Amino acid sequence: MRLFPAFFQMDDAHIVIFGDGTNAERKTRLVAKTRARIFLVAHARPDWADAFGDQIQLVEPEHAAGALETARFTIIALEDEAEAHRAYDLARASGVPINAVDRKALCDFTIPSILDRGDVVAAVATGGAAPVLAKDIRSRLETLLPERIGTLAALAERWRPAVKEAISDETRRRHFWESTLRGAVAEAVHANNDELAETLMAEALARFAADLTGTETGPVHIVGAGPGDPELLTLKAFRLIQQADVVYHDKLVSAEIMDMVRRDAERVPVGKSKGEHLVPQDGIHELMIASAREGKRVVRLKGGDPFIFGRGGEEVEALREAGIEAHVVPGISSALGCAANANIPLTHRDHAQTLTFVTGHAQKGGVPDLDWAGLAKPHQTVVVFMGVGTSAIISEKLRKAGLSGDTPVAVIENGTRKSEKRGFGQLAKLPQIIEEHSIKGPALLIIGDVAGLPAEAQDRIIAEALA
Ligand SMILES: C[S@@+](CC[C@H](N)C(=O)[O-])C[C@H]1O[C@@H](n2cnc3c(N)ncnc32)[C@H](O)[C@@H]1O
Structure with missing residues (x-):
């Protein structure tokens, strides 16, 4: 490990930033997310500084040494090489840790890619080798850390003294935190219900304090x-x-x-x-x-x-x-996943204003007693779940109810998986399509004009290519 991660306490800190350009603005924006006071070393207050109000204070370059004396760290964001080295010498003399933007050789520390979830902060660094990679990893972490995990951490902090007082044994205290921060309390926070989370926390604490643990039921x-x-x-x-x-x-x-x-x-x-x-x-x-x-x-x-x-x-x-x-x-229902993968819009302004999901399998076997006349009406899409085994009867019942045998159909097996299979054709040939493609299920039948659109689009592309 060539880099050692550590987090600065920022509540009572002050930070010195050198520069007034874009880099200085970016770093100021980042530091301003904390409660630290920022001393900006520049000849004049840049316009962008106004957005940070009192949190930022201008320091003339000749007074920079004084500001550095009590700084927690400093960031040198100066474009000019000579000025950057002068700031570096000053900071080095005062002994504060230094970060110099785009000047790796002058850095004591680097600023990682940061994921900010309130009290929960994650940081990713690659030692400057591949900042884009660090950003990608941070994006992946974003999907793993729920939006409200910081709120959960803040709730834990609020309750910490009461829990410590009520549960003296350390192991039981750990069990308490495990059961609340991974259980119903956490769920309530993630579901935006902070009031319920507080109630559940109080109940859990009362249970643990009275030694009634093991009696709680998980959701x-x-x-x-x-x-x-x-x-x-x-x-x-x-x-x-x-x-x-x-x-x-x-x-x-x-x-x-x-x-x-x-x-x-x-x-x-x-x-x-x-x-x-x-x-x-x-x-x-x-x-x-x-x-x-x-x-x-x-x-x-x-x-x-x-x-x-x-x-x-x-x-x-x-x-x-x-x-x-x-x-x-x-x-995501298989109906939506299969249709999207096969480019079949389940509803379409010109072709289908109604969408119906039906099962092709009755509880006691065979086809269920469906409203075949309703399903045979034009301008709609019918998606049949569990209909492979009864496809011949479904095709026949719909045609008898008035739906044309030429109506487009699509059969999609294992939709969205690597093993996905698709068969297209007409309602009258539904069982043959299934046989031709050796479809056994799980598969969906999509019946209606929209099922013909992918084939139509393909024909159009071929015709255009030949023209
Ligand atoms: C018991 S139902 C469950 C449906 C499920 N709840 C849904 O929303 O997709 C099972 C039927 O769903 C369909 N199905 C489920 N996954 C599928 C997939 N990946 N590809 C095609 N059909 C699928 C098949 O018709 C299968 O017989």
């Missing part, structure tokens, strides 16, 4: 994992699966997403494929309830969105009946 998060591409996971889903103690997941959740689950978390497959239930629905409810009652952070991870043909509603009801808090985190 269960029913989380949508999206159609398969891990990049389509929401930030919230990502955070929750990284925090979970136990993850009950469906077959439809892709292996890449399961790889993101915390290493030491329990992963329990409970999913179904084509009606084949690994664990019956009631059994899934019981497992989730039992884990939540053990105080575990439980995630129920489901393909697509939990509330679209996902039985998420039943799971929420079962948890609430058992007195367990249930939160649902939406996911």
